[in-house]
Amino acid sequence: MVLDPAHGGTDPGARGTGGIRESEIVLDFAAQVRRALEAQGFQVVQTRQGNENPSFDDRSAIANAQSGAVFVTLHIASTGLPGTARVYINSDLPVTTDAHGLISWDRAQTPFEGLSRKLGDLVQGLLAQRFKGSPSTAQTAAVRQLRTTAAPAIAVEISSVVVENRADLDRMAPGVADAIATGVATFRPSYVVPTTSGGTP
Amino acid sequence: MARWIKWVVGVLCVAVLVGAIYFPILRRRLRAAAKLQQQTAEQARRELTQAVPINPGEPRVKAKLFWASGNSDGMLMDSTVELPLSSDPVLRSKQVLNTLLAGPVDAELRTLPPDAVLLAFYLLPDGTAIADFSEALATATPSGIQSEQLAVDSLTRTLEANVPRVQRLKILIHGQEVETLAGHLDLTGAFLVNSKGSLVAPSTAVVAPVPAPAAPPSADKQVAPETDKPSAAPATKPSARAATPDKGLSKPAQPEKKM
Numbered sequence: 025m026v027l028d029p030a031h032g033g034t035d036p037g038a039r040g041t042g043g044i045r046e047s048e049i050v051l052d053f054a055a056q057v058r059r060a061l062e063a064q065g066f067q068v069v070q071t072r073q074g075n076e077n078p079s080f081d082d083r084s085a086i087a088n089a090q091s092g093a094v095f096v097t098l099h100i101a102s103t104g105l106p107g108t109a110r111v112y113i114n115s116d117l118p119v120t121t122d123a124h125g126l127i128s129w130d131r132a133q134t135p136f137e138g139l140s141r142k143l144g145d146l147v148q149g150l151l152a153q154r155f156k157g158s159p160s161t162a163q164t165a166a167v168r169q170l171r172t173t174a175a176p177a178i179a180v181e182i183s184s185v186v187v188e189n190r191a192d193l194d195r196m197a198p199g200v201a202d203a204i205a206t207g208v209a210t211f212r213p214s215y216v217v218p219t220t221s222g223g224t225p
Numbered sequence: 226m227a228r229w230i231k232w233v234v235g236v237l238c239v240a241v242l243v244g245a246i247y248f249p250i251l252r253r254r255l256r257a258a259a260k261l262q263q264q265t266a267e268q269a270r271r272e273l274t275q276a277v278p279i280n281p282g283e284p285r286v287k288a289k290l291f292w293a294s295g296n297s298d299g300m301l302m303d304s305t306v307e308l309p310l311s312s313d314p315v316l317r318s319k320q321v322l323n324t325l326l327a328g329p330v331d332a333e334l335r336t337l338p339p340d341a342v343l344l345a346f347y348l349l350p351d352g353t354a355i356a357d358f359s360e361a362l363a364t365a366t367p368s369g370i371q372s373e374q375l376a377v378d379s380l381t382r383t384l385e386a387n388v389p390r391v392q393r394l395k396i397l398i399h400g401q402e403v404e405t406l407a408g409h410l411d412l413t414g415a416f417l418v419n420s421k422g423s424l425v426a427p428s429t430a431v432v433a434p435v436p437a438p439a440a441p442p443s444a445d446k447q448v449a450p451e452t453d454k455p456s457a458a459p460a461t462k463p464s465a466r467a468a469t470p471d472k473g474l475s476k477p478a479q480p481e482k483k484m
Contacts, residue, residue: 030408037408038368046368080404099409102367103375105297112370163299165374168404168411179409181370183297 025066025208026087028097028169029054033077038102040185046100047075049193053098053182056197060205084172088132092217094143094208095177097169104183106192108155109200111148111162112179113140114170132174135218139176142214147178147207154199176215180204283309289386290325291379292334299371301336301379303386304329314390318354319346321387325379336379338365344399352392353415354384363398366407373410381418392419 029050031037037046051074058068069090071083087095104110114133133140144162152158162178170177182200187193285307294302306324311317322343328335340361347355366376377396384391393415396406403412 035408099370101369101371103297103369103372104299110299110371163374165370165409166377166411166414166416167370167409168413169409171411179370183371184369 025061025068026093026095027054028071028083030099032072035077038185042188044185049100050098053197056201057204060201064205064209088174093175095173095175097179099181101181101184105157106187108158109151109182111144112165113144113162115164115166132172143176143211144178150203150207286310291382292329295334315348318388325383336376354391355395357397360399368407370409373406381416385418394418
């Protein structure tokens with residue numbers, strides 16, 4: 025399991041009027057998600073531990089270096105109904121390979137999109153049970169972080185930094201952690217690493 | 226107690242009383258003035274950015290513009306606005322995009338930052354539109370997957386509804402390709418605009434767009450490069466990935482694959 029607390033370092037991510045910074049909150053969320061996943065028996069790697077800001081590619085590379093990894097990037101939104109959570113998967117693109125059957129490295133997500141959809145819908149369904157007003161299925165979006173990730177990959181975005189009190193967001197962390205851990209555990213048996221004729225470089 | 230102390234106390238009491246009555250009135254007035262100023266600032270900005278070329282010859286038609294639904298659910302709602310739309314696809318695109326940027330009557334329903342300006346707009350023969358926005362689009366769009374997606378969706382759906390020639394949309398910021406809009410949404414590819422599938426066969430030939438310098442919107446009419454007509458300018462191919470067929474893509478604002 026690769027957990028990615030988004031932003032960090034010089035990039036605070038979304039900022040609320042009450043001084044809430046996305047980069048800080050996602051770290052706290054990641055710690056809770058990590059504990060929930062470890063309780064399910066998963067080995068968890070984080071793309072950042074503190075206030076660093078690895079590039080999109082560096083974050084993806086951590087998942088790409090493992091075989092059979094699952095990638096979850098955590099975000100706090102600037103907008104949306106407070107107290108809801110949305111799961112995004114990368115937009116479905118036609119699988120294209122070059123003459124040697126290789127997939128361009130910056131389209132690494134392409135062969136995993138079916139799996140990402142499955143995982144995304146599972147996690148979104150669990151989040152919808154816990155947070156009323158959340159959609160029932162995962163949404164598609166051109167999320168930059170997901171495009172280069174060669175693993176089932178989802179983005180979880182929690183609404184929002186607009187809340188006046190940080191505690192309103194912190195209260196959501198256990199539910200989010202539980203939904204992700206349960207979703208990944210349910211997804212696990214159906215996860216067969218897809219192969220392309222030439223493999224993914 | 227000395228008489229003068231009584232006087233001083235009396236005067237002070239009156240002063241406190243007057244203050245207690247006057248201060249709330251002053252505060253209300255200040256608030257009203259601030260609100261008025263905000264409205265005039267918004268109005269002034271609208272007038273400045275609303276560089277919709279006036280075509281007295283063109284009949285006013287109903288344009289469909291997509292702004293936020295206002296339910297903070299990341300959905301768009303279409304509004305019909307009467308505009309003297311040009312029949313030329315480049316001018317027409319600029320008109321609808323500038324109107325979209327100018328924003329709806331209710332500022333809450335904005336999808337794009339009020340300071341953002343459309344600097345240039347080109348249309349390649351294969352239906353790929355290239356829209357160049359000022360930096361405010363990247364710096365003032367709220368950071369987040371939902372908010373950034375909403376901004377791009379409002380652009381692509383508005384173009385889809387009003388300019389059938391536009392098939393894909395490539396977004397540039399101040400003439401440059403950027404990695405993301407505001408930290409999340411991928412701008413390295415082109416977004417699909419026409420969800421009904423490609424009407425124009427993707428051209429494999431290298432056709433020359435005219436890379437004109439970014440022009441202020443007010444001068445659009447004169448400098449608008451007629452990229453949809455055959456051009457003799459030296460060939461550069463700004464978007465190689467644009468020349469790809471669209472397969473099985475049904476939703477707007479989906480990035481197209483890179484070649």
